[in-house]
Amino acid sequence: MSKNILILPGDGIGPEIVTEAVKVLATLRDNHGLDIEMDEALVGGAAYDAAGHPLPEATLELAREADAILLGAVGGTKWESLDISVRPEKGLLGLRSELELFANLRPAILYPQLAGASTLKPEVVSGLDIMIVRELTGGIYFGQPRGIRELDNGIKQGFNTLVYAEPEIERIARVAGDIARKRNSRVCSVDKANVLECTELWREVTTAVFEKDYSDVALSHMYVDNAAMQLVKAPKQFDVMVTTNMFGDILSDCAAMLTGSIGMLPSASLDANSKGMYEPIHGSAPDIAGQGLANPLATILSVAMMLRYSLDEPKMAELIENAVNKVLDDGLRTPDIMSEGMKQVGTEAMGDAVVAAL
Numbered sequence: 001m002s003k004n005i006l007i008l009p010g011d012g013i014g015p016e017i018v019t020e021a022v023k024v025l026a027t028l029r030d031n032h033g034l035d036i037e038m039d040e041a042l043v044g045g046a047a048y049d050a051a052g053h054p055l056p057e058a059t060l061e062l063a064r065e066a067d068a069i070l071l072g073a074v075g076g077t078k079w080e081s082l083d084i085s086v087r088p089e090k091g092l093l094g095l096r097s098e099l100e101l102f103a104n105l106r107p108a109i110l111y112p113q114l115a116g117a118s119t120l121k122p123e124v125v126s127g128l129d130i131m132i133v134r135e136l137t138g139g140i141y142f143g144q145p146r147g148i149r150e151l152d153n154g155i156k157q158g159f160n161t162l163v164y165a166e167p168e169i170e171r172i173a174r175v176a177g178d179i180a181r182k183r184n185s186r187v188c189s190v191d192k193a194n195v196l197e198c199t200e201l202w203r204e205v206t207t208a209v210f211e212k213d214y215s216d217v218a219l220s221h222m223y224v225d226n227a228a229m230q231l232v233k234a235p236k237q238f239d240v241m242v243t244t245n246m247f248g249d250i251l252s253d254c255a256a257m258l259t260g261s262i263g264m265l266p267s268a269s270l271d272a273n274s275k276g277m278y279e280p281i282h283g284s285a286p287d288i289a290g291q292g293l294a295n296p297l298a299t300i301l302s303v304a305m306m307l308r309y310s311l312d313e314p315k316m317a318e319l320i321e322n323a324v325n326k327v328l329d330d331g332l333r334t335p336d337i338m339s340e341g342m343k344q345v346g347t348e349a350m351g352d353a354v355v356a357a358l
């Protein structure tokens with residue numbers, strides 16, 4: 001039965017980069033036998049403009065029915081003064097929570113062809129290939145109670161709650177274990193168990209899961225402050241990292257920046273049945289929107305992740321990754337990854353080159 005893919009271009013450069021990724025999907029469908037159907041819907045600021053809400057019911061319905069979702073990016077200055085409840089980002093958060101996309105996969109890969117783009121020395125980062133698994137629907141970003149209250153003495157106090165129940169820790173630990181098995185069988189669980197009881201439980205549950213069901217995977221633990229230091233000191237020591245929502249938010253951006261090229265990095269957010277939403281890690285880049293300058297490779301590589309994690313087509317994922325490698329080998333570069341001696345191309349030409357390489 002053919003798989004249904006929902007395309008959500010979003011705002012800013014979203015429509016431009018998604019157009020190129022859709023070309024790649026269409027090529028796999030037409031020339032390589034990928035059995036898919038594609039639908040398209042509005043999300044973010046574009047949805048607010050058309051329907052008064054960043055996640056209209058019609059879009060949510062299509063998202064629920066889809067096997068996988070490809071999202072461009074949302075947001076932009078135009079919508080910044082809106083009430084927080086209808087800002088474009090709410091569309092994204094709504095999709096994550098409504099679809100229970102609890103596992104966020106953020107690879108940080110440094111293509112050898114782009115080693116010069118990192119701020120770290122090439123020998124420290126060349127060949128870097130880390131997968132950060134971030135818990136996405138729990139922890140301090142969602143914990144109750146939360147808010148800002150006024151104390152009896154008139155002083156205001158802000159408060160949030162860091163909370164994880166055993167099943168939430170178990171399921172994210174399993175995602176990390178399963179992924180590590182397909183890689184180098186090493187998982188580093190990051191917590192702050194010396195200070196936070198909640199992450200003491202995180203360490204306890206993670207250890208139990210791996211002892212029971214992943215004895216073939218080497219599990220280690222690291223405090224988050226040390227993990228931040230190690231990521232910039234010797235990032236290649238890591239294979240898979242698994243961590244809480246907030247620690248993962250920060251560490252995955254840090255890891256992404258090790259590669260120096262925000263336009264190259266894909267991500268996936270998965271539910272318990274491997275249904276997923278796939279998107280580049282960058283935002284809607286309003287500063288370059290509509291100019292044909294955006295790098296579409298992060299979005300195209302998000303399609304590769306979709307094929308691997310939701311559509312069970314690892315060979316087709318490899319086809320895309322090889323095609324991206326080929327265009328980099330051929331010296332094609334969008335402005336964000338341009339360097340001397342290379343050939344600068346725009347969004348569309350980069351997409352066409354990947355399609356040609358396929």
Ligand code: NAD
Nearest residue numbers: 073074075076262263282283284285286287288294295336
């Ligand atoms: P951004 O990621 O959009 O841009 C940061 C810088 O990177 C900009 O200079 C931009 O031009 C550049 N850049 C980003 N993607 C690029 C690409 N594919 N090719 C070339 N250059 C690229 O972050 P920002 O400027 O902080 O945010 C802009 C808007 O995006 C805001 O409204 C923000 O809320 C939103 N945002 C959305 C998401 C998302 O949809 N997942 C994520 C982050 C930010």
